[in-house]
Amino acid sequence: MRLELIGINHQTSTVDIRDRAAMGQDDIQINLNNLVEMENIDGAVILSTCNRTELYVSPLQHHSENAFRSLFQSLTRLTRPEVDSAYIYRDEKAVGHLLRVSSGLNSQMIGEIQILKQVKDAYHLALNNHSTNSILNRMFLKAIECGKNVRHRTRISEGSVSVASAAIELSNRVFGSLDNCNVLLVGAGETVRLAAKFFGNAGVESWRVSNRTKTNAASLSDNLGGNVVEFPPTEIDVGWADIILSATSCSSPVVQEKTVFNSSESSNKMQLFLDLAIPRDMEPGIKDLPNNFLYTVDDFKDLVAANIESRQGEAIRAEKIVDKLIIDFSKWYQENRISPTIQQLQSVLETIRIEEVNKNVGRFQVEDRDQVDKFSKSLMRKVTSLIIGNLKRASREKDDVKLAKALTIALSSADNTNVNEVLEQLDNEFSHRSTP
């Protein structure tokens, strides 16, 4: 059994192509059922997200590249030239790719955490559909373990990577929990609505909305469960708020330094001013007031850039973790590849043992025959374990000469037609290995 992967992602395809390659849960189930019914496929898993569609299969023999692309095309709504841009990886490279995917190293935004859940879901869907085999099970469990390890042992998923999430991160750094924070929204446009959604998800429940057009302010405040206040905001409203978020299209600042100074003069409380407008909505002097923090879009870009840089640094550490797990898997995989041969070898040796015991059993007293049987079993067990150990080691080291020697030495004195069959099978094994 072998491993193969074909797929497209954000690096190889446009959004349009990715959309047409994407599959819903029902499509995936139908495709998985069709795939495992194919003669050459022992197991399959399909991973389909907004940024990638990947088909993992465990075939009995590797497909030719052309056949594999045709198979992928038949599952998606892609044209042949589009499928030609898909990447194909086999065996250890396929494992390495999946481990990087689950770790977030292959994501559009390095370290994103959603992908690990998507890998888990894809695997569980295939598992429940009985379309996985031992190799795919092992590979996906290793990938999930790898994703968890990378996120636990590095900071690859820490730090916000968009302006809106950076605003939340900063608010959290200032106030801790946002549950008891009062938020004043200045403006009612798309940016403010999006930011309000983020803050709402972070636990904010107390809102005031200040906007030039009252109906828009009322619509937003109704959605949030807040109140509409004067535009521009008064000292009372500014003084009430812990976080003041502004994104209007006004050409001059709507939140004045003097208003802020007067509002906070007696309260001594910390306030966070988030100016997401271009041109600016808040006077720059606000940042010089001792209790206030003023952040603009440019500042958030710096925070986002710092976080991205930090994630890239962590990616180097994550790669080391991934590499180690790839080696672990490869060891198991190499041993697993030789297991049918081992099983057959055990069967051959057992046949030889039984034949020899039956041939010679008449020479012994009846009461000694059990002992002879036990002795032959014990002897064969020792010889077999020696050969199997040697085979596994040779298989792990991919040393075909050693592998051949191990079997030849093991069976050279035997004269049995089954042995010849085993050697023939081994020859086939070697010829497949040498085929790219």
Added chain:
Amino acid sequence: MSVNSIMFSIAPLMHLILFSCLLGLWVVLIYRPNRSLEEIGTRAGTYLALIYLAWIIGLVFWQKRIPVLNFSQMLILLGALIWWGQNFVQRRVRQRMLVIFPLAAVIVLLTSSLIIGVHPGEVQSVLKSNSAAFHISLSLAGIAFLLGSGVFGTGQLLLHRQIKSRNFGRLFQFLPPLGDLNRLRQIALLSGWWLFTISMISAFLWMYIEASAEGPVVSHLHPMLTLWVVISLSAAASRFNWLSQRRLAFSSAVLALLVFVLLLVSVIEIYSRGVA
């Protein structure tokens, strides 16, 4: 190996080694973050707090008194209080950076106590009374809280500076949020004030109950009374928001430093005069 050597030599040395290892682990974690190791570090800290507790209980049973019989034992008790407080806070606020401060403080206190010598030897009579044990224990607990308040205040000042200057480095990432630091600082300061106040009242009672202690205790009380006034002002300013959070943080940090210096001076004074 006698119980004396276990209690007064081996145990402090073992604690010093364990705390140094833990400090090493946390310093590494600042530069090479690893959540699994962080959890191990936190758990190790809890076990260390329990081991420390066992040692203190052992000392109480062995010498039949709270371990405040000499300056060295006071430092050990102070270290224990700081570490138990740290463990309590760690359960509520995830803090990678702040754990370094209490760890370093405990290591300094343990090292000092080892240098001075933990064995009480000839115990001064003024320290043998129950009133003394009560007063000193409460004072040490109050000091531990005030030092904690100073650590949180320092953290607050550092993070405030990072946020103002848009510096998104390790301090920005690893310190607890500013709001949490402020709450912790305030709780520590007010708890320290309560303990210190009760300790002062107990000192007055001690002064009048045990006439033999009057002379030295009165001389010791003057700086402590001044300190109590300063702590009270700081606690009131924090409780009633008289100052901005940054100024309150600064005052807590300065107060912690002052407390430490005054404690040192007053205890050295008591010992250098050879209180009888």
